[in-house]
Each structure stands twice: as structure tokens, then as C-alpha cells.
Amino acid sequence: MQEFEPLNLDDLLSFESNSTLVITVNNRYARRLLGQLSMRVERTQSSLTIPAIVPFGAWLRQISDQLCFVAGYEPAAHEVDNFTSHLLWQQAIRACEEDGYFLDIAQAARSAAEADRLQDEWKIRVLPPEHTADYEHFLQWRSAYRQQLQQLDLDDANTSIERVLTAIRHKAFALDFKRLVVLGFHEFSPRFTDLLEAIQAQGVQIYRLIVPEPIASHVYCHSAIDTHDEWHQAASWARQLLDADPDAKVAIVAPSLETQIPLVHRVMRKALSDQGQSVHAYNVAAARPLAEWPFARAALSWVKVLAVLATERHAEPSVLASALLQGLCAGGQAEAGGRALIDVIWRERQELSITAERFQQALYEHAPILAQAWEQAYALTVQAPRLQDSMAWAQHWRKALEILGFPGNVALDSAGFQTLEALQHALQQLAAQAPAWGAISVQYAQQLFSLKLRETPFQPQRAAQARLDVLGFLEAEGGRWDAVWVLGLSDAVLPAVVRPNPLLPAPAQRRMQAPRATPERELAWARLIMHSLLRSADTVWLSYPQSEGEQLLRPSPLIASYPRHHFEPSRATQAIPAVQVEWYHDEQGPALTSQERTAGGVAVIEAQARNPLWAFVRYRLHARQLPAYATLADMNSRGLFLHHLLELLCVALPDQQALQHALSQGRLPSILGQVTQEAAQAQLGDYGAVLQALEIERAQAILANYVELELHREPYSVAGIEQQHTWQYEALQLRLRLDRLDRLEDGSCVLIDYKTGSGDFRLKQEWLRPRPINLQLPFYAVVLQEQGQNVVAASLARLHARQVELVGMGVEGLVLTGLIDWPDGHSWGALLNSWRQAIHQLAHEFNIGVASNQSVNTDDLRYCDVLPFLRLHDEREDQDEATQ
Incomplete structure (x- = not known):
């Protein structure tokens, strides 16, 4: 220097x-x-x-x-900010690299912007022998970028300096x-x-x-087991100091704070609270992208809805629901339920796309206050010029959000006010960069706005009452506290690993001692940081984790000379008087009444078998997880297609004899093609031509393999397809639908259920246990047997491109591919009887309100849609504490 x-x-x-x-x-x-x-x-x-x-x-x-x-x-007409500069770098790189030299254009732009600044700031001169392919590409990008600036009469920070x-x-x-x-x-x-x-x-x-600060008189070095232990130790240390002196100023400094924010807040809330009540306020000096804050997220969602519907006249339900659920609009809390109901309806109906007209209609039906505001904001966007600069679009978004009632009638705290100010400032910055973009479309303007908020860091101002600061190295530099704990000081952090800019030749960077270019420079920087940290307080704790995952760590050489001390919290734990705990196991709900109607069919008994509390919550309390938004890749569409295809095939070829005649007369391929096309028209209408053709080709291959299995069975005729049955046990009444019922020549019945997934069939483990699961076929078998039918087999038909097969159970000697061999001591008649007893017992449990939270194994709950009600995490925590 x-x-x-x-x-x-x-x-x-x-x-x-x-x-x-x-x-x-x-x-x-x-x-x-x-x-x-x-x-x-x-x-x-x-x-x-x-x-x-x-x-x-x-x-x-x-x-x-x-x-x-x-x-x-004279400077250029406008100076671009870093956000606009990076986007211009991306444009320059795309123009130069049409063959896709870089897959990550955004990262290449960041590296190029840094290389551009480094080369000028540190006067890095690259000698001809040092040229690399990356450097040659950078020179082309730089030339194209500078040419863009000149053509648009722009300066960036580097050219301005x-x-x-x-x-x-x-x-x-x-x-x-x-x-x-x-x-x-x-x-x-x-x-x-x-x-x-x-x-x-x-x-x-x-x-x-020179602002002299005395060096710390008390410096301690501490080793923690791992990162989590280190944070807990530091938080306990801070709590101890603040308890002793609430006016003390304390800091915890971490080198990679921005990557540990969830852990930091979790540890701090626990350490600085008593019985759920916060005792000491703290401040974490780490910014998150503005787009992640609730007000900005809601504004982005509404702007996206306006842009998409104004351009495409339709949008995916998830795009519209994002805005509806975040709210902060006209109607506020009063219409929150109506907006949520719109989302539920779209999910349940498996909607793939919502037109602007249907969206407007849904709003008038369920959120009329918002509907009026939306109509005006949408009309404003539709009537806006097709192309205009970012200043005009920024003004447009501001006006449209105002019409929509943003940010609603919620009470704003300090963080909310600051978020809205930051959002307004981001719009102003976007407007100021209008010369860089020229006239742009509404969708591109919306994308710029979204990207701007994602790349704008934001953090509310420090709480005045907070006496504990949690900061990174740079934020702590030059500060002064009563005591400081610096953690994470392993040899991989201080000094940091050398990371020269990848676009500039390393020898040229080393020659000029550019930042991050040499170990010597990183060591010098580490010493400066340590010098500053040791002058930030009179008492300084320096710590490092001994491990991170499976990696063993060593202390930084810069702290090796300080004496080792193990921190032990001295804050006495307040004695809590012993109290008598009364336990009440609430596992019994009210009995089912005859007035209650239970929807769900076999799934009711299935859930009762897997976990009675699941059945009670799902079918008595009617609580459930919302279904996912529909997509064209949804496997259910494929399943409906194959089910419909087999239904049409059974109508066209109602028995094995008809199938054999069609084969012998050469008509089978045309029949298979006809039913496939008919099923595709009914179920694949939302698919594009190419995707539909692929699904048809796949289905025809599956159908051909399945027909081969049908030809080698005992003679049969299809007696029922998607037949409806009603079953009642005490107050419980269920409606059932059977995929297929075949009648054999002796009048007996074979049940078939189609499965289009690729999961394993584990019938012995599932059907032979005391509380059987995957009960569709066993349940249908019991119902039909009670109605006087002679059921001799129950078989699952797998319809999958990898494998087409029949797997089931039935009477001995039946010619049906895939029947499982009986274990010793079992027979078909005994199995039907055990199924009947198990199903009656499960139905009885449901009727009387049994709601115990019990499962045979965790796999039984793999597809449970009410897991939060089961509180399994609490059970795991109790088990962990017991083992400790």
C-alpha cells in the first residue's frame, strides 16, 4: 500500500x-x-x-x-447498474457463441464482468504466450459488450471510472x-x-x-464437534453474556453466514428464548433476494398473471393460484377463503389451462371484490401498447398493482414498510435502465422485473433493541463490541482457497497479485481480517469445527498459537419443580351415525387397515392434502387412457372365443388399432400430435402383449366392466366399482383389476397379513361372495411397457397365468373367509370411531395425505431422546 x-x-x-x-x-x-x-x-x-x-x-x-x-x-447518456450490465454481457456472449460454447450463460457473464473489471483495475497485461482459449473468447465478448455500450450511449461502472x-x-x-x-x-x-x-x-x-482500536486482551481458542455444535456453543455464550448484562453489545461472526441462515435462526431462537418467549433480540446481517420477501413475491405473482393472460389469453392454474393464495389485494382477508376455493376447484378438476374469461368468471363467483379490481387492471394491461420502454412498463405495473389493491389491508410492520420501499426503488431502477432495453414487450418487461427482484438483496434495517449481532467477515470489519465470537475458522476458510478468475490467464493474474490469484495474497488478506477481528472487542473467542459431514477439519494456522479453552455455559439452569403428569390417549372418536355419508369406497377400509387415525382424519374429519396441479405428463392421464382402452376392447371382444376368431380371421390388428384410436380421442385430447402418437404406439405394444395372456387362459366371457356395487356394514355404506368381472364356463367368477404403474406386487405380504392392505380385489371378492357369486380368483393385470403380466390368487388348478403358490396351511376358501373377517373388523372399527395412530410398518404410510395429523416426527424425537 x-x-x-x-x-x-x-x-x-x-x-x-x-x-x-x-x-x-x-x-x-x-x-x-x-x-x-x-x-x-x-x-x-x-x-x-x-x-x-x-x-x-x-x-x-x-x-x-x-x-x-x-x-x-462528457459521460455517456446513461450509466447502467450491475444488473443491467450483466444482462448486456449475456447478450454479448450469446451473440458471439451461437454454437453454445457456454451452457451457463449467466455464470459466464458474471465471470466476464469480473474479468473486465480486474483487467482494468489491476492493469493485468496478458503476454502472447499466456493466451488461452477462454481468454480469446473473453476478448471477443468484451469487444461485443463494449460495442453495445457505445451503440446505446451507455457507461458501466468500469468505463465510468x-x-x-x-x-x-x-x-x-x-x-x-x-x-x-x-x-x-x-x-x-x-x-x-x-x-x-x-x-x-x-x-x-x-x-x-487511523482510528486505533486496542487489541483484545482476552483471546480464547475453542474447538467444536461440528458446525451445529459450534453454533449452539456460540449462541449459549451470547445468552450467558446478555443475561449477565442486557446492555452488553455482543457479536457472532461467521465466514459463510449467507449459506447457514436457517440454522442460525433456529439456533438463536432456541438459545435466546425461555418457554417459547423471546428474552433477547438479535440481528442477522444477511440479505435475501428481494423476490423472496412476501410483499415482493405477491407483487411479482400479480404482475406475471397480468402479463401472461394479456399475451396468451390463458395461463396454467399454478400461475394464477400463486397470486390468489398470496393475496395482498382487493378483498384481502375477507375473500381469502374464496380465493383458496378457486385453487382447490382447479386442482380437483385437474385443469390444465384457464382462460382469461374463466378466470374472471371464477373471481366474480368466489371473490367479487377482487373481480372488479381485476377487471380494471386486466383491461389496462390489454390496452397498453404492445411495445414500450421499461420506464413505461414500471409505471404500468405500479398503476396496475394499485388498481388491484396491492398490498391489501394488512397491517404493516417495520419490515413490511421497508420491503415496499425496496420494491418501489427496484421499479425506479428498472425504469432508469430504459435506454439499455429500448421498446420491449409486456412479457419481457415482466421477466426483467422478476429477475431484478431475484438479484436484488434486501435486509430490513437493524432492530434498535437488538444487542446481539450475527455478521459475516466483511460486515464485522471496523465494528466494535464488548465481546465477539468468531466461528468457522478452519484451515479451509482462513486463508481461503485460491480462486483466480477463470477467463484471465493465471500467470498474468499472479504477476499483478490480483485478488484470489495467489496463496500469498490470500494469506495476507486473512491476516488483515484477523487483525481487524482481534480489535473488534476486548474479549474474542475463536473457534473451528473438528468435522463437517465425513470430512475432518483442522484449525486455521492463524489461530493455532492461541491457548485452547473449552467453553462451558455457566448460566444456571432454573430448577423446575416436579409435577404430576397425567396422560390421556385420545384414540377414540365418536361413532359413525346413519346420517353421515362416507365417500371413498374401498379406500376407507384401506386407510383403516394402514392406520386408523389416517382413516378418521381423512373420511370423518374430511381433511386431506390438496392434489397437485395437473400436467400433461401426469401418469393418471396415461392410466385413464389404458383403462378406457381395455374397456373398449372388452366391448369389441366380449369373450375368449371372439378374441380367437378375430385372430384367426386376421381382424385382430385392425380391432386393436380402432379401439386404441377411440380411447386416445377420448383421453388424450390435450396431448400434442407427437406425444399422442408416442402414447398410442406404447399402448398398442402393451395391448398386444396383454391379448397374448388372454388367449392362454381358461375360456371366459366378460360379465361386467366398471360395475357399480353398494356395500353396507352397520352405519357404513360404501360405493364400489370393479374394473372387470369375468365369467368362466362353469359359472364361477374371476376378478381383474388393472394396474398401470411399475411397482412391485407383494401379494403374500399384503393379502395374507392380519390387517391386509391393497384391498381392492379382496374387498370385491368378499362383496361378490356375500351376494352369492362363486369367486374363484382375484388377479392384478399389470399394463406397463416394461412388463405385462397377471398376478393373483385363486383356487388350485385354475388355468390363469401368474397365480401365486399357496403357503402351507392356506387355501382359497380359507383366504376368502379370513378376508371377510378382516374387512368386517376394519369396518366395525371405523363405525365405532377407532382412531389409533398405529401402523404395521412405515411403508404403509407412503402415500398418506394427512401425515401432519399423525405427528410421526414427534414420535421419532421421543425415540431419539429415549436412546440418548
Whole structure:
């Protein structure tokens, strides 16, 4: 670093403020210095004025504005922000790499923008022997990018700095200060050094402000078992200090805080609360994308709905429901139930697409207040010009959201107000970048808005009452607390791993000692960070995890010399008097009454067999998980298609004799093709031509294999397809539907149920257990047997491209492919009897309200749609505590 005359705060206050400028490395240093100077002035009760304190980036923008009035050095008409700059880099890369040199264009743009800045900031000159293929591509991108800027009359931050440097070097204008004070710069890059030398050449005296902070008098080194243990230890330490002195200022510093936010909040809430009540407030200095905050997420959803419907006149239900469920619109909480009901209806009806007219109709039916607002906002968007600049679209979104009632009638807290301000600022920034985009469509404007919010970090201002700060390395730099715990200090973190820019040749970066280019530079940076952290408090704890997953870790060499101490929380645990605990197992619901109607068919008994509480919640309380949104790739569409296809085949060929005649006469292929086409027209109407053709081809192959199985069975005739049956046991009445019932020559019956999935058939494990599951066929067999039918077999027919088969159980000697051999001591008659007893017992349990939370094994609950009611995680936690 270039040496300049040092001075302290008193020296700074002695300077004439009107001719002194302080430049800080960032906003944090500027705010802290301003606070320190203000306190000194207040203590001395003097009337001294404080000099201008400006972050370096803001000062450069001020100088750039002044150049507007300097002939020959005028800046471009507009300066793009980093967001727009990265998108322009992406456009340049796509234009240069039509053959897809990079798959991740966004990452390539980030690397290119960094390489562009590094090359100018550090004066990296690449020698001819050092050229690489990546560097050659970068040069092409850079040329195309700069050409874009020139054509559009734009500057970015890098070209703006170059323009300012050139103007000051040529003394194109007089500087309005005589003394320049720099603060917070650990090093001066070659370009920054040139800038300071050019300022000195105009007679400006440059100083380096020194704000001395005493080094910590108590430094402890602690090793934790792993990352989780380390965070728990640090949080317990903070709780101990705050309990002893609620006015203490404490900080926990982590190198990779942004990747651990959920863990941090979970640990802090637990450590700083008693019996669920927060005892100490804390602040986590880590920003999330603005798009993830509720108000911004809702605004994005409504803007997307407007853009999609105005352009396409239809949208997927999930797009519309995203806005409806987030609300923050006209109708607010009063119509929240109606908006949710719209979503439920679309899910249950398996809607694939909703037109603008149907959306409007649904709103008028279930959310009339919102419907009126939506009609106006939608008309405004439809009537907007097809192409206009981002400034006009930003104004349009603002007006449309206002018409929609955004942000509703919710009470706004401080974070809500700040989120809305950030959202408004993002719209303003998008509008300011209009020259970079020109006239754009409504959908592209919506995509820009969404991308802008996703790439805009946001964090509400620090809570004033918080005495505990959780920060990253950079946020902690220059701060001062009573005590600090720095965690995560393994040898892989401090010093960090070398990561030179991938687009610039590594030798050229090493030659100029560019950031992240050499181990020596990373070590120097690590020492600077450690120097700052050891001056952030009088007491400093330094810790590292001994492992991360299966990887063993070592402490950073920078903390190896400090004495090891094991932290033990000294806060005494308050003795809780023993109380008598009364347990009440609520496993019995009210009995089913004759007035109750239970929908669900065999699924009711199936759920009772798998878990009685599941059956009670699902069919007595009518609680269930919402179905997923329908998609063309939904396997249910394929299942309906195959079921319908087999139904048509049974109508066309109602018995084995008809099938054999069609085969012998050569008519079978045409019959199979005809029924396949008819089924496709009925069930695959939403499929495109190519996808429909593929499904038909697949179905014909499956059908041909299945027909082969039918030809080798005992002679049969199809006696029923999708037959409806009613079964009643006590107060329970169920409606049943059987896929297929075949009649053999002796009058006996064979039951067939079609399965279009690829899962394993485990009939012995499922049908022979005391509480049988997968009960469709056993249930139908019992019902028909009770009605006087002679059922001799129950078989599952797998209809899948990988395998077509019949698997089932039946009387011995029956010619039916796939019948399972009987275990010792079992027979078909005995099995039917055991099924009848089990089904009657399950039905009786359901009738009297048995709702015990019991399952034979966890696989029984694989497809349970009321898992939160079963509270299985609580049981697992109890088991874990018991084992500990």
C-alpha cells in the first residue's frame, strides 16, 4: 500500500471542513466514522463542522455528474447498474457463441464482468504466450459488450471510472477540496493508485485516517464437534453474556453466514428464548433476494398473471393460484377463503389451462371484490401498447398493482414498510435502465422485473433493541463490541482457497497479485481480517469445527498459537419443580351415525387397515392434502387412457372365443388399432400430435402383449366392466366399482383389476397379513361372495411397457397365468373367509370411531395425505431422546 501521512480523529476535526473530503471504502465505514465524529463533537460541546464523508463509489458518481459540463469528457447518456450490465454481457456472449460454447450463460457473464473489471483495475497485461482459449473468447465478448455500450450511449461502472481517471489526470476540471482523507482501504490497486497520484498532481494533500482500536486482551481458542455444535456453543455464550448484562453489545461472526441462515435462526431462537418467549433480540446481517420477501413475491405473482393472460389469453392454474393464495389485494382477508376455493376447484378438476374469461368468471363467483379490481387492471394491461420502454412498463405495473389493491389491508410492520420501499426503488431502477432495453414487450418487461427482484438483496434495517449481532467477515470489519465470537475458522476458510478468475490467464493474474490469484495474497488478506477481528472487542473467542459431514477439519494456522479453552455455559439452569403428569390417549372418536355419508369406497377400509387415525382424519374429519396441479405428463392421464382402452376392447371382444376368431380371421390388428384410436380421442385430447402418437404406439405394444395372456387362459366371457356395487356394514355404506368381472364356463367368477404403474406386487405380504392392505380385489371378492357369486380368483393385470403380466390368487388348478403358490396351511376358501373377517373388523372399527395412530410398518404410510395429523416426527424425537 502506498504510504500517506497518517492522522487521527482530532487531526481530522482540526481541518477546515469545506476544503476536506473523506473517502471511505464502503457505506459501513462512512456511517461508523460519522457516528464517531459526531460523538466527539458532542462530548467537547464544540461547534465544529464535520467534513464531507463519502463512500468511494458515491464520490465517483458525483465526479461523473460533474463531467457532464466538461467538454471532451462528457459521460455517456446513461450509466447502467450491475444488473443491467450483466444482462448486456449475456447478450454479448450469446451473440458471439451461437454454437453454445457456454451452457451457463449467466455464470459466464458474471465471470466476464469480473474479468473486465480486474483487467482494468489491476492493469493485468496478458503476454502472447499466456493466451488461452477462454481468454480469446473473453476478448471477443468484451469487444461485443463494449460495442453495445457505445451503440446505446451507455457507461458501466468500469468505463465510468476510466473516464473519471482520464479527466483528473488531464486536469480537465478543478477539484473542490484541498485535503483528501482515505479510510478503510487495506490496499490500493494500480488504478486507484493512479487516481490518487492524479489528485496529488492538482496540489491536493492526501492523508490516511487511523482510528486505533486496542487489541483484545482476552483471546480464547475453542474447538467444536461440528458446525451445529459450534453454533449452539456460540449462541449459549451470547445468552450467558446478555443475561449477565442486557446492555452488553455482543457479536457472532461467521465466514459463510449467507449459506447457514436457517440454522442460525433456529439456533438463536432456541438459545435466546425461555418457554417459547423471546428474552433477547438479535440481528442477522444477511440479505435475501428481494423476490423472496412476501410483499415482493405477491407483487411479482400479480404482475406475471397480468402479463401472461394479456399475451396468451390463458395461463396454467399454478400461475394464477400463486397470486390468489398470496393475496395482498382487493378483498384481502375477507375473500381469502374464496380465493383458496378457486385453487382447490382447479386442482380437483385437474385443469390444465384457464382462460382469461374463466378466470374472471371464477373471481366474480368466489371473490367479487377482487373481480372488479381485476377487471380494471386486466383491461389496462390489454390496452397498453404492445411495445414500450421499461420506464413505461414500471409505471404500468405500479398503476396496475394499485388498481388491484396491492398490498391489501394488512397491517404493516417495520419490515413490511421497508420491503415496499425496496420494491418501489427496484421499479425506479428498472425504469432508469430504459435506454439499455429500448421498446420491449409486456412479457419481457415482466421477466426483467422478476429477475431484478431475484438479484436484488434486501435486509430490513437493524432492530434498535437488538444487542446481539450475527455478521459475516466483511460486515464485522471496523465494528466494535464488548465481546465477539468468531466461528468457522478452519484451515479451509482462513486463508481461503485460491480462486483466480477463470477467463484471465493465471500467470498474468499472479504477476499483478490480483485478488484470489495467489496463496500469498490470500494469506495476507486473512491476516488483515484477523487483525481487524482481534480489535473488534476486548474479549474474542475463536473457534473451528473438528468435522463437517465425513470430512475432518483442522484449525486455521492463524489461530493455532492461541491457548485452547473449552467453553462451558455457566448460566444456571432454573430448577423446575416436579409435577404430576397425567396422560390421556385420545384414540377414540365418536361413532359413525346413519346420517353421515362416507365417500371413498374401498379406500376407507384401506386407510383403516394402514392406520386408523389416517382413516378418521381423512373420511370423518374430511381433511386431506390438496392434489397437485395437473400436467400433461401426469401418469393418471396415461392410466385413464389404458383403462378406457381395455374397456373398449372388452366391448369389441366380449369373450375368449371372439378374441380367437378375430385372430384367426386376421381382424385382430385392425380391432386393436380402432379401439386404441377411440380411447386416445377420448383421453388424450390435450396431448400434442407427437406425444399422442408416442402414447398410442406404447399402448398398442402393451395391448398386444396383454391379448397374448388372454388367449392362454381358461375360456371366459366378460360379465361386467366398471360395475357399480353398494356395500353396507352397520352405519357404513360404501360405493364400489370393479374394473372387470369375468365369467368362466362353469359359472364361477374371476376378478381383474388393472394396474398401470411399475411397482412391485407383494401379494403374500399384503393379502395374507392380519390387517391386509391393497384391498381392492379382496374387498370385491368378499362383496361378490356375500351376494352369492362363486369367486374363484382375484388377479392384478399389470399394463406397463416394461412388463405385462397377471398376478393373483385363486383356487388350485385354475388355468390363469401368474397365480401365486399357496403357503402351507392356506387355501382359497380359507383366504376368502379370513378376508371377510378382516374387512368386517376394519369396518366395525371405523363405525365405532377407532382412531389409533398405529401402523404395521412405515411403508404403509407412503402415500398418506394427512401425515401432519399423525405427528410421526414427534414420535421419532421421543425415540431419539429415549436412546440418548
